[in-house]
Amino acid sequence: MTTITGPLATRRLILQGAASVALIGLGNLPFAAQPARAAANDKYPEEAFKQKSEADAIKALYGKTAEPSDKVKLDAPEIAENGGVVPIAVTTTLDKVTSISFFVAENPNALAASYKIPDGTVPSVSNRLKMAKTTNVVAIVEADGKLYSATKEVKVTVGGCGG
Amino acid sequence: MASTIRVRATSNGDITEVQALIQHPMDSGFVKDSKGELIPAHFIQELKFEYNGKDVFVADWGPAVSKDPYVKFSFKGAKKGDDLKISWVDNKGASDTTTAKIS
Structure with missing residues (x-):
């Protein structure tokens, strides 16, 4: 037994x-x-950066959802040969912009970068991000307390997140 | 040590355009080295631009920002010859600061 x-x-x-x-x-x-609302204060939004999906990351960062807007212009390449360095820029004609954030939908963690735009700073940012594979890049603009988004698919030839 | 931050800030009278390039590995924590061991995440978390004691641009970065990061933005209200202070802190607590003259 x-x-x-x-x-x-x-x-x-x-x-x-x-x-x-x-x-x-x-x-x-x-x-x-739980929404960390990090965009509203000065603390580094640790929780938002840990979220896997884009929807969860937006919720953790802002505590609300975004609506697509043609006033947000997302400039990203059609095809990125090197996923390690993808030049991405956002400009907007919206008023009272307080922050601009970048998400890469299918990266291990969707949130890539978040920028605070104080009064007197032009709501326009260029930066370079890593992309694991072909997926959507989403830019979120927070203006007058509301969220507006623009989305563009970028085809990635060689992924930039290793493995 | 030479500064890790290279900045160019140019004013056209009304708007000052700032471009910054920072030397940093920005390891994502998902990449393996030649021995097959994971390289731990090492990335800049916060990058700040101050003019006249006031933040004009603050970046919160995750590991998905490219190695040797580049950023460009513009702000109003500065004059040629003024100072712009730039500083960053990474997830291991390292930091660097520099001051650039607006030209």
């Missing part, structure tokens, strides 16, 4: 362990989903 119950008991223990790990994992989710 002992030769049979031994492995079985171990198996049960392992299963129980796995179940509790899964439960802890679930328990963490509500915390992760």
Whole structure:
């Protein structure tokens, strides 16, 4: 008997362990989903940078959703041969812009960069981002408390996130 | 050590255009080295531009910003000959600061 119950008991223990790990994992989710509202203050938005999907990252950074707008102009290449260096720029004709953020949908973590635009600074930013593969680049402009977005697909020949 | 920050700030009278290039590995934490070991994430988290004691541009960066990052923006209200202060801090607590003259 002992030769049979031994492995079985171990198996049960392992299963129980796995179940509790899964439960802890679930328990963490509500915390992760809580909006950090980092864009509103000066703290580095750690939580938003940890989110995997673009929707979760936008929620963690701003605590609200964006609507597409043709007043946000996203300038990115059709094809990026090197995903490690993709030049991306945003300009907008919107008034009262307070921040501009860049998301790459299928990167391991969607949020790439977030810029605070104080009064007197022109709402226009150029930077260079890494892209893991062909996916959408989303720019979010926060203006007068609302979020506006522009999206463009960039084809990536060689990914820039390693592996 | 030479500064890791290279800045060019040019004023056309009304608007000052700022371009900055910073030397930094910006390791994402997803790349393996030649021995197959993961290179730990090492990236600039915050980059700040100050004019006259006031922030004119603040960047919060994740590891998806390219190696040796480049950024360009413009702001109003500065004059030729004024100072622009630039500073960054990375996720390991390292930092650098420099001051550029607006030309």
